[in-house]
Amino acid sequence: MSIVLDTAQRVFTLNTKNSTYQMKADEHQVLLHTYYGARTDSSDKSYLCYPVDRGFSGNPHPVGKELRTYSLDVLPQEYSCFGTGDYRTTALRVCNGDGSRAAQLTYREYELRPGKYGIPGLPAVYGEEAEARTLAVRLEDKASGLEAELVYGVLEELDVITRAVKLTNRGQKPLVLEKAASLNLDWQYGDFQWITFYGRHAGEQNMQRTGLHHGIQSIGSVRGASSHQYNPFVMLCEPGCGEGSGDCYGFSFLYSGEFLAEVEQDQFCQTRFVCGIHPDNFSWKLEPGESLWLPEVAMAYSGQGTGGVSRIFHRTLREHVCRGVWKNRRRPVLVNNWEATYFDFTADRLVEIAREAADLGIELFVMDDGWFGKRDDDNSGLGDWEANEEKLGCTLAELGERVRKEGLEFGIWLEPEGISEDSRLYRTHPDWAVEIPGRAPCLSRNQLVLDLSRTDVQDYLIREITRILAQSKAVYVKWDMNRSLCDKFSGALAGERQGEFAHRYVLGLYRVLEELGRAFPQVLFEGCSGGGGRFDAGMLYYTPQIWGSDNTDAIGRLPLQYGASFGYPVSATGAHVSAVPNHQTGRVTSLYTRGCVAMAGTFGYELDIAGLSGKEKEEIRRQIAVFKEQYQLIQRGDYYRLLAPGAGSCTAWAMVEGSGKEALVTAVYQQVQANGPLVCLKVPGLAAGADYRMELVGADDLDLPQPLPFGFGPGETLTGAALGQCGFILPPAREDYQAWQIRVRRI
Numbered sequence: 164m165s166i167v168l169d170t171a172q173r174v175f176t177l178n179t180k181n182s183t184y185q186m187k188a189d190e191h192q193v194l195l196h197t198y199y200g201a202r203t204d205s206s207d208k209s210y211l212c213y214p215v216d217r218g219f220s221g222n223p224h225p226v227g228k229e230l231r232t233y234s235l236d237v238l239p240q241e242y243s244c245f246g247t248g249d250y251r252t253t254a255l256r257v258c259n260g261d262g263s264r265a266a267q268l269t270y271r272e273y274e275l276r277p278g279k280y281g282i283p284g285l286p287a288v289y290g291e292e293a294e295a296r297t298l299a300v301r302l303e304d305k306a307s308g309l310e311a312e313l314v315y316g317v318l319e320e321l322d323v324i325t326r327a328v329k330l331t332n333r334g335q336k337p338l339v340l341e342k343a344a345s346l347n348l349d350w351q352y353g354d355f356q357w358i359t360f361y362g363r364h365a366g367e368q369n370m371q372r373t374g375l376h377h378g379i380q381s382i383g384s385v386r387g388a389s390s391h392q393y394n395p396f397v398m399l400c401e402p403g404c405g406e407g408s409g410d411c412y413g414f415s416f417l418y419s420g421e422f423l424a425e426v427e428q429d430q431f432c433q434t435r436f437v438c439g440i441h442p443d444n445f446s447w448k449l450e451p452g453e454s455l456w457l458p459e460v461a462m463a464y465s466g467q468g469t470g471g472v473s474r475i476f477h478r479t480l481r482e483h484v485c486r487g488v489w490k491n492r493r494r495p496v497l498v499n500n501w502e503a504t505y506f507d508f509t510a511d512r513l514v515e516i517a518r519e520a521a522d523l524g525i526e527l528f529v530m531d532d533g534w535f536g537k538r539d540d541d542n543s544g545l546g547d548w549e550a551n552e553e554k555l556g557c558t559l560a561e562l563g564e565r566v567r568k569e570g571l572e573f574g575i576w577l578e579p580e581g582i583s584e585d586s587r588l589y590r591t592h593p594d595w596a597v598e599i600p601g602r603a604p605c606l607s608r609n610q611l612v613l614d615l616s617r618t619d620v621q622d623y624l625i626r627e628i629t630r631i632l633a634q635s636k637a638v639y640v641k642w643d644m645n646r647s648l649c650d651k652f653s654g655a656l657a658g659e660r661q662g663e664f665a666h667r668y669v670l671g672l673y674r675v676l677e678e679l680g681r682a683f684p685q686v687l688f689e690g691c692s693g694g695g696g697r698f699d700a701g702m703l704y705y706t707p708q709i710w711g712s713d714n715t716d717a718i719g720r721l722p723l724q725y726g727a728s729f730g731y732p733v734s735a736t737g738a739h740v741s742a743v744p745n746h747q748t749g750r751v752t753s754l755y756t757r758g759c760v761a762m763a764g765t766f767g768y769e770l771d772i773a774g775l776s777g778k779e780k781e782e783i784r785r786q787i788a789v790f791k792e793q794y795q796l797i798q799r800g801d802y803y804r805l806l807a808p809g810a811g812s813c814t815a816w817a818m819v820e821g822s823g824k825e826a827l828v829t830a831v832y833q834q835v836q837a838n839g840p841l842v843c844l845k846v847p848g849l850a851a852g853a854d855y856r857m858e859l860v861g862a863d864d865l866d867l868p869q870p871l872p873f874g875f876g877p878g879e880t881l882t883g884a885a886l887g888q889c890g891f892i893l894p895p896a897r898e899d900y901q902a903w904q905i906r907v908r909r910i
């Protein structure tokens with residue numbers, strides 16, 4: 164059973180295939196968190212809460228008169244509150260009508276619901292009734308009337324538990340939420356490390372693993388979006404945890420705005436993890452009767468290490484977060500003109516690229532920035548979404564038609580949230596830009612941001628984009644967003660509600676995306692924010708893929724695609740083959756290597772195809788054929804990280820078909836070494852007793868080392884057990900950045 168209730172003891176046990184999560188409303192009505200880890204039985208685990216009198220950890224009234232061993236500062240709780248004796252970082256801070264900052268939540272009731280709950284206006288993991296169940300536990304702060312409904316979605320087979328919160332003011336006076344996190348998770352003991360993903364524009368999602376120390380460690384964003392700087396996916400694991408073994412927990416915040424993920428090791432070496440909307444510059448007023456839904460956190464435990472948790476999230480995001488026709492349909496191989504032309508193009512130039520692309524097997528042409536208004540550079544024009552017919556030499560409808568005539572579908576770039584001061588839109592609606600009256604706003608890329616917290620702005624965007632899609636018949640939209648928010652203020656909000664702006668902005672964005680997605684179900688939306696500035700599970704609910712980074716250098720992409728793979732599936736990560744020398748780094752890599760790396764993402768091209776040699780075009784044709792043929796395996800196979808970038812000289816990963824029928828292994832050497840060490844790769848997930856043949860993909864055109872290691876020669880085979888436990892020797896590199904793509908097939 165996925166949810167087991169012991170109503171007499173008020174113990175709630177949530178079971179997934181391999182994990183158990185338990186809570187209990189104790190005799191003092193506090194909802195204790197009693198266990199999260201490997202699947203176990205549903206017996207009451209509150210015996211693990213060992214009562215001791217801890218000096219300077221107070222005791223709630225009236226319990227404390229009798230029981231000095233009972234303290235909220237020590238007990239593991241499901242939803243911790245500020246101001247009433249828990250001195251750790253807390254999940255909820257409320258300013259009451261009398262100005263006091265205090266809440267103490269006690270248990271009231273529970274409710275079981277079939278299926279997985281949804282959240283109005285917010286993304287959420289979804290599941291059929293047969294796949295999921297919901298438990299709602301209602302807590303209340305008797306003094307103020309604040310109700311917290313903790314909702315848990317249990318997807319047993321998927322191995323995932325989700326958690327969201329609905330806060331309702333059932334009191335008589337307004338309340339102001341100052342911090343309202345979605346998840347609080349306590350461990351009373353145990354040693355943990357935490358894994359986070361930090362970065363920058365063109366260098367996102369670098370993996371960082373550190374031990375916990377006393378105090379609070381946190382990552383987050385106050386940039387209006389989830390940000391390039393820190394990703395809202397984190398892991399906590401035991402120190403010895405590896406890719407294939409060890410206790411590991413993963414947490415994905417389904418939210419695209421400002422977030423805070425904190426982990427605290429307290430005075431008793433207890434660990435608390437809190438995750439939710441960033442409290443800086445956040446406040447939310449709840450009038451009597453009003454509610455606020457807090458975004459969802461999806462969590463998973465695996466005893467199979469970081470790799471086990473990653474594969475749970477890959478499946479969850481692919482099959483229970485991404486929606487619509489593009490969830491399962493093969494995504495088109497595209498060519499985007501950005502790095503080919505930047506702002507300097509005409510319709511003829513674009514059609515020339517499309518013509519060459521069609522001949523190679525490319526299926527979609529994407530026109531990037533620069534096609535509208537006054538937009539020959541990034542200083543002006545954002546907001547004026549009328550095609551610049553003078554520049555293009557034709558209308559948008561005609562351009563779409565010309566591209567389709569070449570045999571490609573047409574896609575278009577938009578930055579709906581952006582507004583340039585030098586634009587007709589700004590001159591007409593200066594109040595629609597995010598600015599604080601009386602202050603000069605901070606510019607970034609010489610642009611401002613539209614106030615998406617306003618319904619009139621949301622409606623305007625829905626109308627404009629509907630018109631553009633109808634005119635151009637575009638089947639793909641690259642939804643870009645090229646700056647961080649600051650000067651947060653909305654002319655449409657009262658002064659006392661300005662703290663709601665950043666969250667209302669995200670709700671507005673979600674509404675626009677939801678309505679457009681519903682109106683254009685066939686259109687593939689790709690998220691983008693200068694690459695991975697808003698790369699999160701929340702966005703994937705609306706855009707099933709997100710441009711991974713403005714860094715298109717194959718070697719530069721290794722750490723960031725490696726980092727992204729911890730929390731996100733290959734099908735979510737936009738990746739393109741671009742020109743050399745690479746525009747961001749100047750590095751020269753082979754076309755083969757660039758193809759191998761881009762195939763660990765949604766795969767496409769972003770270079771001037773018309774300017775390539777015949778040999779290069781042949782290689783592209785080959786890559787596209789491989790990608791199309793191997794699509795299911797690449798995008799939906801089980802993904803294993805084999806070698807991390809920076810560790811030694813080689814990065815490697817494998818996609819393995821679920822039944823072990825086949826695998827595609829990719830390895831990229833950073834550097835060729837004279838007389839270098841051997842690299843041995845183990846391929847997990849194969850059938851132990853079966854025989855496998857290995858083949859270097861595209862070998863005809865590669866300069867192969869001789870002799871090739873065993874397994875690559877004619878008639879040579881290895882068993883699944885040998886490949887899984889002992890591995891195979893990777894052919895050595897012949898040059899810097901050498902890549903090998905290896906097909907492993909059961910015979």
Ligand code: DGJ
Nearest residue numbers: 501531532691693694713
């Ligand atoms: C940032 C994106 O990440 C790029 O791919 C490109 O679309 C530019 N914006 C266009 O301004």
